[in-house]
Amino acid sequence: MSLDEKQQSLIDDLNIIHDPHERLNAVVMRGHGVKLDEAQKTEANLVPGCVSRVWLHGELVNGRTRYICDAESPMVKGLAALLCELYTDADPAEAALVEPRVWEACGFTKMLSPTRLNGLANMRLRIRDMANQYITSKSSL
Numbered sequence: 001m002s003l004d005e006k007q008q009s010l011i012d013d014l015n016i017i018h019d020p021h022e023r024l025n026a027v028v029m030r031g032h033g034v035k036l037d038e039a040q041k042t043e044a045n046l047v048p049g050c051v052s053r054v055w056l057h058g059e060l061v062n063g064r065t066r067y068i069c070d071a072e073s074p075m076v077k078g079l080a081a082l083l084c085e086l087y088t089d090a091d092p093a094e095a096a097l098v099e100p101r102v103w104e105a106c107g108f109t110k111m112l113s114p115t116r117l118n119g120l121a122n123m124r125l126r127i128r129d130m131a132n133q134y135i136t137s138k139s140s141l
Contacts, residue, residue: 003094007086011105020107024075027108030085031078036070047126050119052076056084058130064088065095065131069123076116079108080123087127095131100124 001009017023036045036055045055052073059066067084071077082102087095100120103109109117 003087003090003098006090007098007101010082010086011102014102014106020111023106024108024111027082027106028075028078031071031074031081034069034077034081034084036068040068041070047080047119047123049122050076051113051115054080054119054123056080056123056126058127060092060134060137063091065090065092065134067127067130076119079112079116079120083120083123083127087131090131092131092134096128096135 014023014026017026036057040057041055045057047054047056050071052071054069054071054076056067056069058068065087067088069077069080069084071080083100086100086102090098103112103117103120112120
């Protein structure tokens with residue numbers, strides 16, 4: 001499944017919930033099962049510009065991206081976990097190119113503060129940077 005198809009599937013699944021506030025709550029609840037090892041909660045893994053502290057760890061496993069995150073705020077953790085879910089198991093080139101449409105498609109841009117949206121954009125930048133590093137490391141092998 002391509003990353004675009006995966007994203008559309010996530011959007012379709014979330015939009016089954018008609019009330020946008022309940023939909024956002026479902027995203028927050030998704031974050032409850034996500035936990036980053038304490039050893040990975042390092043300064044290097046902190047995402048700058050987020051409302052609350054967010055850690056993002058990425059790696060390349062068998063040529064596919066894998067991302068995991070944690071955050072101090074339950075809402076931020078759920079939103080960040082959704083981004084990690086979207087970009088995990090993607091080809092690095094797709095992860096670098098495909099932008100998240102989920103915020104707009106699920107109506108979250110109307111409900112989230114500009115500061116929170118900026119934090120999510122910073123997280124996306126970090127994911128893109130990691131994906132580009134994976135592409136570079138794959139091509140140097």
